[in-house]
Amino acid sequence: MFSFFKNWFGKEQSELKKEIQEETTIDVNELSDTEAAVEKNASSAKKAVGTKVHTELSLNPIWDQELDAEKKYTLRFLQAELPDMVPGLISVTGFSMIPGPNGLTVTMFFRNSLEHSVRFKNIRMAIYLDDKPFARMSVDLSEMGAIPPHTSRPWEMLFPEETFLHDNFTFKRWKVVMKAGNSTHVWPNHLELDPEMEKRMTERQKDRLEALAHSLPPIPVETVQVTGFDIAMAKDGKLVAGMLFRNGLKTMYNPDKIKITISDQDGDVVAKGSVDASTVRVKPGHSRPWIIVFPPNAVKKPNANLRRWVLDVE
Numbered sequence: 050m051f052s053f054f055k056n057w058f059g060k061e062q063s064e065l066k067k068e069i070q071e072e073t074t075i076d077v078n079e080l081s082d083t084e085a086a087v088e089k090n091a092s093s094a095k096k097a098v099g100t101k102v103h104t105e106l107s108l109n110p111i112w113d114q115e116l117d118a119e120k121k122y123t124l125r126f127l128q129a130e131l132p133d134m135v136p137g138l139i140s141v142t143g144f145s146m147i148p149g150p151n152g153l154t155v156t157m158f159f160r161n162s163l164e165h166s167v168r169f170k171n172i173r174m175a176i177y178l179d180d181k182p183f184a185r186m187s188v189d190l191s192e193m194g195a196i197p198p199h200t201s202r203p204w205e206m207l208f209p210e211e212t213f214l215h216d217n218f219t220f221k222r223w224k225v226v227m228k229a230g231n232s233t234h235v236w237p238n239h240l241e242l243d244p245e246m247e248k249r250m251t252e253r254q255k256d257r258l259e260a261l262a263h264s265l266p267p268i269p270v271e272t273v274q275v276t277g278f279d280i281a282m283a284k285d286g287k288l289v290a291g292m293l294f295r296n297g298l299k300t301m302y303n304p305d306k307i308k309i310t311i312s313d314q315d316g317d318v319v320a321k322g323s324v325d326a327s328t329v330r331v332k333p334g335h336s337r338p339w340i341i342v343f344p345p346n347a348v349k350k351p352n353a354n355l356r357r358w359v360l361d362v363e
Contacts, residue, residue, distance in 0.1 A: 051115070051116070051120070051205070052147055052149075052154050052205070053144075053145035053147065053154075053156045053205065054120055054123075056145060056147055057123070057145075062126060065123070065126070065127060066127075066130050068127070068144045068145060069127065069130060069131065069142060069144050070142060070143040070144060070222070070223055070224050070225070071142070071222065071224040072131070072132070072140050072141070072142040072160075072224075073140060073141055073142075073224060073225065073226045073227065074134075074135075074138045074139070074140040075138065075139055075140070075227050076137070076138060077137065077138065077139055077163060077167065080139075080172075083170055083171055084169070084170055084171060084172045085139075085167055085168065085169050085170060085172065086167070086168045086170065087163065087165050087166070087167055088165055088166040088167070088168060088195055089165045090165070090166075093165050093166040093195075093197060093198060094164050094165055094198065095164055095165075095197075095198035095199050096164060100135075100136075101133035101134065101135065101136075102133060102134045102135070102136050102162035102199050103133050103199070104128065104131065104133075104134060104160055104161070104162065104199050104200050104201045105128070105199065105200050105201070106121075106124055106125045106128040106200065106201060106202075106203075107196060107197050107200035107201065107202045108121070108124075108202065108203070109192075109193055109194050109202065109204070110194065112203065124203055127144055127158075128158060128201045128203075131158065131160070131201060134160060134162035135162060136162050136163075136164075137162060137163060138162050138163075139159070139160060139161055139162070139163070139167055139227075140159075140160045140162075141157050141158065141159055141160070141174075141225050141226070141227050142157055142158045142160065142201075142225070143155055143156070143157040143176075143223065143224055143225040144156060144157065144158065144203075145205075146176070146223055148218070149207075151207065151209060151210065152184075152207050152208050152209040152210045152212070152213075153176065153184065153207070153208045154205060154206070154207050154208075155176065155205070155206055155207075155208060155225060156203060156204070156205040156206075157203070157204060157206075157225050158201040158202065158203055158204075159190075159193065159196055159201070159202050159203075159204055160196075160200075160201040160202075161196045161197070161198055161199065161200055161201075161202075162198075162199060163198055164198050165198055166195040166196060166197050166198060167195065167196050168191070168194070168195040168196070169190035169191070169193060169196075170189070170190065170191055171187055171188070171189050171190070172187070172188065172190060172227055172228070173185065173186070173187050173188075173227070173228035174186060174187075174188050174206070174208075174225065174226070174227060174228070175225070175226045175228060176208060176223060176224075176225060176226075177223065177224050177225075177226055178217075178218075178220035178222070178223050179220045179221055179222055179223075180222075181264065182214055182238070182263050182264075183213065183214055183215070183217075183220075183223075184208045184212045184213050184214060185212060185214065185228075185238070186208060186209075186212040188206055190204070214259070214260075214263050215256075215259075215260065235267060235268060235269075235270050235297040235334060237262070237268065237295040237296055237297060237334050237335055237336045238262050238263050238334075238336065239262075239332075239334055239335045239336065240258055240259050240262040240335070240336050240337075241331070241332060241335045241336070241337045242255070242258075242337070242338065243337070243338075243339075246338065246340070257278075258278070258293070258338055261276075261278055261293060262293065262295075262336040265293075265295065265336075268295055268297045269297060270297050271297060271298055271299070272297045272298070273294065273295065273296050273297060273298060273302050273331070274294075274295045274297070275292050275293065275294055275295070275360060275362040276292065276293045276295065276360070277290060277291065277292050277293075277311075277358065277359075277360035278291050278292065278293055278338070279291035280311070280355050280358055281355075282348075282351065282353075282355065285345065286344075286345030286348060286351060287342055287343060287344060287345060287348075288311070288319065288320045288342070288343040288347075288348050289340065289341075289342050289343075290309075290311060290320075290340070290341050290343075290360070291338060291339070291340050292338070292339055292340075292341065292360060292362070293336050293337070293338050293339075294329060294331045294336065294337050294338075294339060295331075295336045296331040296332065296333055296334065296335055296336070296337075297333075297334075298333055299333050300333060301330060301331065301332060301333065302329070302330070302331040303327070303329065303330050303331075304326045304327075304329060305325075305326065305327055306323055306324065306325060306326055306327075307323070307324060307326045307329075307362055307363065308321075308322070308323045308324075308362070308363040309321070309322060309323075309324060309341060309360070309361070309362055310360075310361040310362075311343075311358060311359070311360055311361075312358065312359045312361070313350065313353040313354055313355060313357070313358055313359075314354055314356065314357035314358065315353075315354070317349075317350050317353065318349050318350065319348065319349060319350045319353040319355070319358070320343040320347055320348050320349060320350075321347070321349065322343060322347050324341060326339075
């Protein structure tokens with residue numbers, strides 16, 4: 050604990066200010082009951098003055114007991130450098146990220162601009178490097194305790210290596226992101242491969258699909274989106290296309306039949322047909338690839354330029 054202080058030894062305040070990263074905010078209404086609780090009692094209520102909320106440092110009792118006056122002063126200085134908040138939000142701002150043998154230790158401020166205390170429970174956290182997801186995990190934050198209104202509470206957590214999405218550490222900016230369960234969008238980034246398909250895939254192909262699942266943007270809740278990721282015209286005239294099903298539903302996605310249309314960059318239909326999709330089974334919040342093969346008689350434009358192509362699924 051408190052490994053970030055070792056990294057700051059000998060640094061001036063102007064240098065410490067540069068450690069503060071981009072803030073990410075969430076409307077508290079987007080958090081489910083299993084992710085956070087707002088303690089609406091009279092003793093914790095604090096009215097916002099004006100259109101912005103100025104936060105003060107709040108330490109967990111263990112941190113308050115373990116840290117000396119100098120370390121508390123440093124945290125108070127960093128917190129004072131954070132921007133004022135819009136009322137009614139919670140946010141997270143990272144200020145230390147230290148690579149280690151077991152993963153990345155990240156320290157951040159959890160901030161509360163509500164008029165009541167907020168107690169986090171189980172919540173999804175992610176690290177972004179240059180706006181691209183690098184690591185993600187669900188974490189139990191109950192030990193952090195209730196964050197009083199209009200305060201910022203520092204907390205430290207370890208992202209183990211198994212939470213990393215890739216091994217690329219080259220970046221200029223980083224930030225910590227909270228993922229809310231009641232948001233209007235969902236991120237189906239859990240890639241699931243069909244066992245038979247996985248046997249025929251190389252490690253590079255698997256890595257490519259994993260990267261695709263994590264690079265695509267969130268989709269609206271209660272929707273299913275399909276993204277084409279590979280296409281080729283075989284020598285025998287067949288058209289082979291790979292597609293990634295992304296399930297934003299709360300239930301298993303298992304269609305009976307789907308209609309597929311593939312168009313080229315000129316807008317011409319290359320292949321079209323209704324196919325049996327009963328083998329497609331995608332869990333909620335998951336992504337799953339599927340391969341479709343159009344026979345030669347279903348290919349309407351065999352000489353199509355497929356450098357750019359459009360997939361439409363109904």
